[in-house]
Amino acid sequence: MSKLHLVFGGRVSDPRTLDFTDLSKIDLVGIFPDYASAQKAWRAAAQRTVDDAEMKYVVVHLHRLLEPDMDAPTDA
Secondary structure (H helix, E strand, O other): OOOOOEEEEEOOOOOOOEEOOOOHHHEEEEEEHHHHHHHHHHHHHHHOOOOOOOEEEEEEEEHHHHHOOOOOOOOO
16 A cells, blocks of 8 residues: 555644634645645645745645554564
């Protein structure tokens, strides 16, 4: 399975949190096959809104949600 990553953003009530104010206006940047490409997309989206302190973009590790044990250390 690929290590999928989701990049999205939107307006937050407080820049220190992930409390998005209007879920109907979330900007879905895309789903990416690896962290490097997701980070590149995140950086580009964040740079477009750098002057707006209430806009926040995040990278979500979808592979950790789909298969939580995938990254867990194995006890031998």
